[in-house]
Amino acid sequence: MATPRPPVRKPAYLQPVSIARVEPLTTARALRGPFDYLIPERLGEIAVGTVLEVPFGRRRITGVVVELAETSEVPPEKLAEPIRVLGTGTTEELIDLGRWIATEYCSTPARGLGLVLPPGTGTGGERTRFRIEKLSSITAAGREALEGGARLGAKQELALQQLLEGDLTGRQLAARAGIDSSTLKRLEDRGLIERRQVNVRRRPDGAGVGAAAAQAPNLTEAQQAAVTGLVGRLDDPRSGEGVLLAGVTGSGKTEVYLAVVEAVLARGETAIVLVPEIGLTPQAVGRFQARLGDRVAVLHSALTAGQRFDEWQRLKSGEATVCVGPRSAVFAPLENLGLIVIDEEHDPSYKQEGDPRYDAREVARRRALATGSLLVLGTATPRPESWERLERIDLPARVDGQGMPPVELVDMREADPRQGPIHRRTWEALAEVRNKGEKAIVMINRRGFAPWLTCRTCGHHWGCPNCDVSLIVHRESDQLICHHCNHAEPLPRRCPECGGTTLSQTGAGTQRIERLLAEELAPMPVFRLDADTSAGPGGHARILSAFDRESSAILVGTQMVAKGHDFPEVTLAAILDADATLRFPDFRAEERTFSLVTQLAGRSGRSRAGGRVIVQTLAPGNPSISHAATHDSAGFLAGELERRRELGYPPFSHLIRIQLAAEAEPEVERAANLVAARLDQALPAGAELLGPAPMFRARNRYRRRLLVRSTTRADSIEAVHRTIENLLADRSLNKITLAIDVDPQ
Numbered sequence: 001m002a003t004p005r006p007p008v009r010k011p012a013y014l015q016p017v018s019i020a021r022v023e024p025l026t027t028a029r030a031l032r033g034p035f036d037y038l039i040p041e042r043l044g045e046i047a048v049g050t051v052l053e054v055p056f057g058r059r060r061i062t063g064v065v066v067e068l069a070e071t072s073e074v075p076p077e078k079l080a081e082p083i084r085v086l087g088t089g090t091t092e093e094l095i096d097l098g099r100w101i102a103t104e105y106c107s108t109p110a111r112g113l114g115l116v117l118p119p120g121t122g123t124g125g126e127r128t129r130f131r132i133e134k135l136s137s138i139t140a141a142g143r144e145a146l147e148g149g150a151r152l153g154a155k156q157e158l159a160l161q162q163l164l165e166g167d168l169t170g171r172q173l174a175a176r177a178g179i180d181s182s183t184l185k186r187l188e189d190r191g192l193i194e195r196r197q198v199n200v201r202r203r204p205d206g207a208g209v210g211a212a213a214a215q216a217p218n219l220t221e222a223q224q225a226a227v228t229g230l231v232g233r234l235d236d237p238r239s240g241e242g243v244l245l246a247g248v249t250g251s252g253k254t255e256v257y258l259a260v261v262e263a264v265l266a267r268g269e270t271a272i273v274l275v276p277e278i279g280l281t282p283q284a285v286g287r288f289q290a291r292l293g294d295r296v297a298v299l300h301s302a303l304t305a306g307q308r309f310d311e312w313q314r315l316k317s318g319e320a321t322v323c324v325g326p327r328s329a330v331f332a333p334l335e336n337l338g339l340i341v342i343d344e345e346h347d348p349s350y351k352q353e354g355d356p357r358y359d360a361r362e363v364a365r366r367r368a369l370a371t372g373s374l375l376v377l378g379t380a381t382p383r384p385e386s387w388e389r390l391e392r393i394d395l396p397a398r399v400d401g402q403g404m405p406p407v408e409l410v411d412m413r414e415a416d417p418r419q420g421p422i423h424r425r426t427w428e429a430l431a432e433v434r435n436k437g438e439k440a441i442v443m444i445n446r447r448g449f450a451p452w453l454t455c456r457t458c459g460h461h462w463g464c465p466n467c468d469v470s471l472i473v474h475r476e477s478d479q480l481i482c483h484h485c486n487h488a489e490p491l492p493r494r495c496p497e498c499g500g501t502t503l504s505q506t507g508a509g510t511q512r513i514e515r516l517l518a519e520e521l522a523p524m525p526v527f528r529l530d531a532d533t534s535a536g537p538g539g540h541a542r543i544l545s546a547f548d549r550e551s552s553a554i555l556v557g558t559q560m561v562a563k564g565h566d567f568p569e570v571t572l573a574a575i576l577d578a579d580a581t582l583r584f585p586d587f588r589a590e591e592r593t594f595s596l597v598t599q600l601a602g603r604s605g606r607s608r609a610g611g612r613v614i615v616q617t618l619a620p621g622n623p624s625i626s627h628a629a630t631h632d633s634a635g636f637l638a639g640e641l642e643r644r645r646e647l648g649y650p651p652f653s654h655l656i657r658i659q660l661a662a663e664a665e666p667e668v669e670r671a672a673n674l675v676a677a678r679l680d681q682a683l684p685a686g687a688e689l690l691g692p693a694p695m696f697r698a699r700n701r702y703r704r705r706l707l708v709r710s711t712t713r714a715d716s717i718e719a720v721h722r723t724i725e726n727l728l729a730d731r732s733l734n735k736i737t738l739a740i741d742v743d744p745q
């Protein structure tokens with residue numbers, strides 16, 4: 001019999017132990033994690049998503065557990081231990097999503113994970129906790145003391161009388177009656193009140209504009225068919241790819257969303273509803289809260305840190321089962337997710353401008369596929385990408401049976417320049433609105449009073465000293481302002497070149513249109529909605545609420561006025577300089593123009609009073625204008641897709657933009673050429689490199705742009721990411737600011 005061999009002993013560092021792979025929450029690209037740490041028993045249970053404070057060299061840093069393992073390449077005795085647990089963090093599903101975003105959008109793991117972790121994690125905000133206050137209740141002895149004439153100080157008696165109405169916190173008592181903590185302590189010592197610690201929810205301010213019905217209305221036949229079709233897809237494994245709900249403005253898409261959300265909740269599942277911008281879609285938020293009550297949590301950047309923390313925790317604990325908000329709400333920590341809705345899916349605000357430059361629509365698709373959820377994208381003006389790729393459910397008519405408002409194209413090429421920016425036909429329509437006591441919305445997609453200031457004597461033009469752009473005239477502040485770097489200078493009275501006083505303010509912005517309307521249509525109220533008037537928390541809702549309260553008024557503004565508002569009294573929508581967006585060197589210019597015109601046209605005629613639309617344009621024959629005038633989305637998209645197919649633009653290719661900036665032009669030129677040379681060698685077959693091309697100087701920095709156009713998305717992203725990371729690692733891009741944008745908008 002053969003002698004049995006002794007068992008092979010594995011090296012100590014391969015023995016099963018509890019290892020946490022921790023990703024540091026620092027955005028330094030040079031720091032490549034994750035790093036292994038030994039989990040001691042004193043820390044209790046550690047899971048993927050747990051936030052830890054860990055030693056890192058001589059420092060202490062915050063990190064998140066992204067993986068658990070039994071072995072490490074480092075011997076256990078050489079592994080450091082985490083110092084302490086900072087929080088339970090988030091779910092494994094969201095950790096995977098954050099890591100995917102970092103890879104897909106060429107960012108760092110820390111920035112990707114920062115999107116999915118509790119508010120404030122990694123910035124010192126992990127010490128944010130629930131707001132704890134003491135809640136006071138009157139006891140039986142306290143009631144007897146009031147009734148029996150016991151000796152009470154005036155403050156003590158007042159406090160007890162307040163508590164007869166119900167339990168109150170110390171802050172509430174102080175606000176109502178000026179009761180301080182020492183008075184409450186004396187009452188507690190005498191046994192006249194009881195005090196206990198409670199968690200006080202920091203509620204977001206109400207976002208609703210106008211009344212929202214708590215009861216569901218009777219759905220139209222088309223709405224009911226859409227609800228039935230969507231609910232029937234809840235168990236379809238392919239539903240995460242997305243279903244396009246294409247409905248004309250006023251077709252009742254929000255009621256369809258609500259009905260499907262209620263069906264999902266009845267199954268014991270949860271839902272996310274994304275809206276473009278929380279300040280610009282307050283009515284949608286109000287409807288969900290009115291119908292679903294406290295089951296709805298709201299997440300957006302305008303909340304205070306405490307409000308955001310509390311809403312996030314309500315979602316994570318399951319107290320709230322529906323999250324409504326802009327793009328960041330796609331990261332809501334909901335378990336058992338069954339539905340993600342993206343309202344106004346065409347809106348460019350779903351694309352994040354800062355690193356990581358994710359697209360919330362693609363993130364929602366990724367999350368829906370990972371969780372087996374239904375993804376619904378709704379709009380009246382679908383993106384060509386969605387129209388081409390997704391199955392579709394149509395809502396072809398308005399819920400009230402009204403037809404779409406007629407659109408009148410006003411050819412500004414034939415207008416008398418002395419008439420100014422508003423055509424005679426538009427003035428006549430506005431005067432009719434005033435005389436009938438109705439409402440109108442006027443859009444000009446340009447802020448300020450005038451976009452150019454020039455000297456008629458010598459031709460001098462006022463430009464920004466930091467950017468290669470014109471300064472915008474702002475009459476309210478009597479300044480010239482750059483909308484790129486915020487440089488401001490006093491509005492001049494004389495030309496610095498020739499001393500002339502014949503200064504011409506050319507063109508028109510929202511300020512000038514507001515002044516003209518107020519002068520000509522007085523005493524009709526005129527409200528302006530743009531980035532200048534709506535700055536600060538609640539700015540949008542404040543202006544929209546004021547407009548809503550008036551029986552007859554005009555709302556003038558930038559594209560903000562076209563986004564999802566539902567004011568039945570509006571009988572006229574007017575668009576000035578409708579083709580302004582066509583002048584941008586962007587392959588999406590026609591798509592954006594069609595969307596803007598169609599969306600604003602949809603604000604009119606939402607009641608039995610009907611409505612109409614006036615479009616002032618220099619290009620009435622452009623397909624985006626002519627198809628919008630006939631409310632023909634299908635016709636526009638058919639032509640737009642054919643044009644993009646011929647030119648090789650999305651959805652028939654994928655784009656990656658690399659933008660470089662530096663204070664010295666030779667430096668950015670050298671860096672751009674270096675990146676281009678490396679990418680030429682690294683890009684896969686099916687990808688082409690365009691550029692580098694110069695861009696206008698902004699914020700005193702010279703800029704260059706490269707564009708990768710590819711039919712192999714994943715391989716191209718990997719090649720760009722690897723190339724840039726290598727250049728950063730060998731310090732070839734010192735002094736260069738670099739931004740990578742996958743699927744740029």
